[in-house]
Amino acid sequence: MLRVLTLATLFPHAAAPNLGVFVERQTLGLAAHRDIDLRVVAPVGLPPWPLSRHGHYAPLARLPTREPWKGLDVRRPRFLTLPGTAGRFHVPALVRALAPLLADIRRDFPFDVIDAEFFFPDGPAAVALGKALGVPVSIKARGADIHHWGTAPATAAQVIAAGRQADGVLAVSQAMRADMTALGIPAETIRVHHTGVDLDRFAPRDRTGAKAKFGVTGPLVVSVGALIPRKGHDVVIDAVAAIPGASLLIAGAGAARPTLEAKIAALGIGDRVRLLGALPHADLPALIAAADVMALASASEGLANAWVEALACGTPIVITDAGGAREVVTDVAYGRVVAREANAFTRAIGEVLAAPPMQEAVRKGAERFTWSANTDALYAHLRNLVSA
Template structure:
């Protein structure tokens, strides 16, 4: 049965943030090969006011957006109500007429909390997909926790990207039988082993310099500042080492200021955000990927680096230990800069079997992911008559 699926999320590319949510883009693009998929993305009103940054075209997916409006400097516990009202006022008439079979909300708060209300109003079942800090951080706040719990309990299914997140969903009263662990996939056409020297030549990097790579948002909770503070230990062991950050975010300025204060700004390079399909050469060029996050689901950059045969140093948080075996990297406690320093030095001196690392990543396939997601959505859609009666 071909489904008509409505996806509601803030994690998807828009003209105001064309690089956002690459993992969702890959998943929904593949889902659209088998089902009719409409993705309606929430755009923060402040982001919209900042202006368009690029164009977005996603094969097979009908995309649209609405502006998420909320009163600034007011508690975030009101955001789900503002999200739902913004959506309904801007797109409610169209949504009522669309005849969707089910709804997929990708992100727990405010997206899923608001989507549960919308699904009941439309008389269709909904599935919640959670990613990491939506449960690890947002659910730690009492009023938001109540709304997230309600959204999970009312869903026809809950999809998590790790077993650790699945346990958090169950702790929030999601029925265990309705919770599905679904690891993200890796695109082998983009991420596979290759020549390091060729990758470095393409990126205009020195051919022999030890290179540690960070890929992700430049924000404190991702550990980017922890990595900077840990880096001098590696420079002491390997004086030519360089640290490259790929990404953008609020820590851009603090990273530069701190590197200057520590006296090694010339060894730190901030590349900025780059398109997802351009990351492969960065992973192949690096000696190590380091992602010392304070909380996580399962970050795709870890899987993608492994698929390129690149070892990973990461923190033992969220679902990272589930996907990063000893053969592919080292794990350290979050917030522990001394342990991170030691791991960087140890990993840089190890002889890594890059083919074995890539084999570990080959288990994470988008085809398998999307097939299972389609089954979950199909089962959810089968509950539609009961859902419709309940909301009549």
């Protein structure tokens, strides 16, 4: 059996069940492999007391330090985060928190490899711990861990050094691989590892009936993503405002909600545009399958799970040329890749609404992205690191 320690600061918990659901799904798939024994360490960052007992930190402080999670043995150690330091000290704090824990875990579970599921702070910490314990380390790059942490002055050097020192590096798309190479991480060490999608849960439905459940009768555009400027929901709102009779439903939560609410009110489209808040991931298939188009105006991405989930539902996508967009939209039936401008989104959404592709044709775009393929590729990658 290959013994894997998965390290993931992006991992769901009771206070944030949607956090890193893609990491959770990948980990569940790997854990189910016949030749894998796996444990999860999902660190929780907290500021110093008394800040740790207030606001959105309070539910995090109450999380159990160890619990069974969907059949996985999950440890949730705390590590210190210092507000106002731009993440500069996250890695040493994480190493201090994990060193005794991993040594303790190793006594009963002599893991063969550390599988770090985000490049910061997981990656640099995993490299340091792997060296201390004498085990190989793999790090996966997903998006903001490279585009933000890998370029921010306080953390870029740590990210790049980890990429150069890791035994294996994964990227969610060819575009992400190119971005990592541009930062100075050797291209020959980076393997592309695509996400997966549950083709049983995310599947086409009767759109008329599906729309009725959301109180929509005409053309429907859906957007899925955190309410933050990088996701570009304001661009999509402006685009849909210019399409008579079209409705827009946005699933996600975040600090930009008041700004988006103000925009919707100023445009006078509150009857057509709704912010649904953060939906459980289990509720997304019904929403996405109801849509005629899924639109997302991201400034940056790795390879967004929402893109592939939409295609699996038979819903074409209109997205920006971010990350692996052109690796997903490889056929006109799958949608459009356009400029991050409201007019460009209006035109592209209008084109799709005027000549909608067959749901079955759109779904073919997702059939390349299966969780079984994701599991097989990750197993082969980790096995290779241990055998090297």
